[in-house]
Amino acid sequence: MEITLSPIAYINSTLNDKKECPKQGHEGGIEAQVIIEPEYLDAMKGLKEGSEIILLTWLHKADRTCLEVHPRGDSSRPKRGVFATRSPDRPNPIGVHKVTIKKITENTLTVYPLETLDGTPIVDIKVAMRK
Amino acid sequence: MEITLSPIAYINSTLNDKKECPKQGHEGGIEAQVIIEPEYLDAMKGLKEGSEIILLTWLHKADRTCLEVHPRGDSSRPKRGVFATRSPDRPNPIGVHKVTIKKITENTLTVYPLETLDGTPIVDIKVAMRK
Numbered sequence: 001m002e003i004t005l006s007p008i009a010y011i012n013s014t015l016n017d018k019k020e021c022p023k024q025g026h027e028g029g030i031e032a033q034v035i036i037e038p039e040y041l042d043a044m045k046g047l048k049e050g051s052e053i054i055l056l057t058w059l060h061k062a063d064r065t066c067l068e069v070h071p072r073g074d075s076s077r078p079k080r081g082v083f084a085t086r087s088p089d090r091p092n093p094i095g096v097h098k099v100t101i102k103k104i105t106e107n108t109l110t111v112y113p114l115e116t117l118d119g120t121p122i123v124d125i126k127v128a129m130r131k
Numbered sequence: 132m133e134i135t136l137s138p139i140a141y142i143n144s145t146l147n148d149k150k151e152c153p154k155q156g157h158e159g160g161i162e163a164q165v166i167i168e169p170e171y172l173d174a175m176k177g178l179k180e181g182s183e184i185i186l187l188t189w190l191h192k193a194d195r196t197c198l199e200v201h202p203r204g205d206s207s208r209p210k211r212g213v214f215a216t217r218s219p220d221r222p223n224p225i226g227v228h229k230v231t232i233k234k235i236t237e238n239t240l241t242v243y244p245l246e247t248l249d250g251t252p253i254v255d256i257k258v259a260m261r262k
Contacts, residue, residue, distance in 0.1 A: 001252060003136040003189050005223045008214075024260070040222060042198040046215030053214075056187075056225055058134050067173040083139075083184075083256035084177030091171060092136045092254045094187055096227060121132060123223045125214035129155070 007058065007121035008043070009036045015117050018061055022115040023072060024086065025097055029113025034122060036107045043125075049104055052128035055097040055111070058121040062093035095120075098128055138189065138252035139171045146248050149192055153246040154203060155217065156228055160244025165253060167238045174256075180235055183259035186228045186242070189252040193224035226251075229259055 012033035015021050022028035034055065036044055047053070066089035068079040082090040099111040109125075143164035146152050153159035165186065167175055178184070197220035199210040213221040230242040240256075 001138055003138070003252070003254065005134040005136065007132055007134070008222050040198065040214075043212040043214045043222070045199065046211035048215075054227060056223075056227070067171065068176065080177035081174040083171075083174045084179075084258055086257050086260075090255060091139050091174070092187075094225065094255050096185060096187070096257065121134070123134065124221060124225050126217055126227065127215055129217075 005058070005123050007037065007123060008040045008125070009034050009122035011057070011114070011116055011118060011120040011122065013114065013116065013118040015115070018117065021117060025099065025113040025115050027115070029115040031102065031110060031112045032114040032116070034109040034111055036109070038107070041107060047101060047104060047109065049101050052098060052100050054126045054128050055099060055122055056124040057095035057097060057116050058123050059088040059093035059095050059116070060121060061117065063089040064091055064093060066090065094123065136189070136254050138168065138254060139174070139256070140165050140167045140253035142188070142245070142247055142249060142251040142253065144245065144247065144249040146246070149248065152248060156230065156244040156246050158246070160246040162233065162241060162243045163245040163247070165240040165242055167240070169238070172238060178232060178235060178240065180232050183229060183231050184242070185257045185259050186230060186253055187255040188226035188228060188247050189254050190219040190224035190226050191252060192248065194220040195222055195224060197221065225254065
């Protein structure tokens with residue numbers, strides 16, 4: 001079975017180098033823009049400034065052949081299966097990011113805090129669960 | 132840009148009909164099994180019984196052409212863009228499910244609570260954030 005996705009948006013960010021990306025949004029994530037592709041603008045209706053959403057990103061620079069990693073890139077720690085980590089390197093590198101919408105314009109969500117590279121494709125947006 | 136995913140696991144569940152699925156795990160989700168594909172067993176190392184994980188599912192019965200829905204299928208409520216909902220119907224229907232691992236065997240995670248159909252493909256597994 002093969003699954004095909006098309007990006008519904010892309011990230012505008014000042015983060016341009018994998019090495020300068022924080023590992024998680026709450027560890028120094030910054031404000032970034034989510035630019036929605038024109039054909040998906042109707043799917044944005046009802047999003048509100050101040051609300052929390054989940055962004056699913058396609059981590060396009062990740063190593064998809066990697067099954068085990070040193071947690072947090074620390075080689076003094078024993079290797080662990082990627083499913084037991086949050087490493088971007090994994091067979092299907094989809095990132096899950098909880099962010100707050102700071103501002104909405106016609107095709108752009110300004111969100112915070114986000115730790116992904118400039119140009120990262122977004123494959124889905126959902127409202128965060130309240131609990 | 133086109134993105135291709137291969138399932139890394141499939142769900143075994145007693146839920147066989149979309150209509151009988153709860154809308155969210157905490158609204159009557161049940162115990163289910165995640166059966167890992169043989170080539171990804173190394174990526175499971177380090178998962179622990181009792182810990183919380185995020186499953187990303189491919190909602191294979193969803194309507195990918197849908198951009199607006201009545202929230203929670205309630206036609207008395209005005210339509211809203213799918214990105215402002217948790218509807219399974221959306222351009223890239225990836226489900227995000229926080230579950231607890233009840234039991235681990237060689238290729239199987241028994242998890243709770245899960246609200247997805249039997250046979251649903253899993254595209255990623257991550258540890259849940261602590262905060």
